[in-house]
Amino acid sequence: xxxxxxxxxxxxxxxxxxxxxxxxxxxxxxxxxxxxxxxxxxxxxxxxxxxxxxxxxxxxxxxxxx
Numbered sequence: 001x002x003x004x005x006x007x008x009x010x011x012x013x014x015x016x017x018x019x020x021x022x023x024x025x026x027x028x029x030x031x032x033x034x035x036x037x038x039x040x041x042x043x044x045x046x047x048x049x050x051x052x053x054x055x056x057x058x059x060x061x062x063x064x065x066x
Contacts, residue, residue: 003027003047006055016060023056030056 013019023029029045029046032054044054 002047003029003055006050007052008055008057010057010059012059012061014060014062016041016058016061019043019058020045023058029056 009021020031023045024031028048030048032044032046034044034054035042041060043058045058046052046054047055
C-alpha cells in the first residue's frame with residue numbers, strides 16, 4: 001500500500017533537489033508549484049492519491065556541500 005496522504009509534513013533537508021528526486025522517483029509524489037519564481041530553497045509535494053493541496057514541504061537548511 002502506498003502513501004495516500006501525510007497532512008502537511010515538513011522536513012528540513014540539506015539538498016532540496018536530491019530530496020525531491022527521492023520522493024518523486026521512489027515514493028511517487030508529485031511536485032506542486034507553490035514556491036515563488038526563482039526561490040530554490042523549498043519544494044512542495046503531493047502524495048500519489050492525496051486530495052491535499054500538498055502533503056510534504058521540503059526546506060533547505062545548512063550547507064549541502066558537507
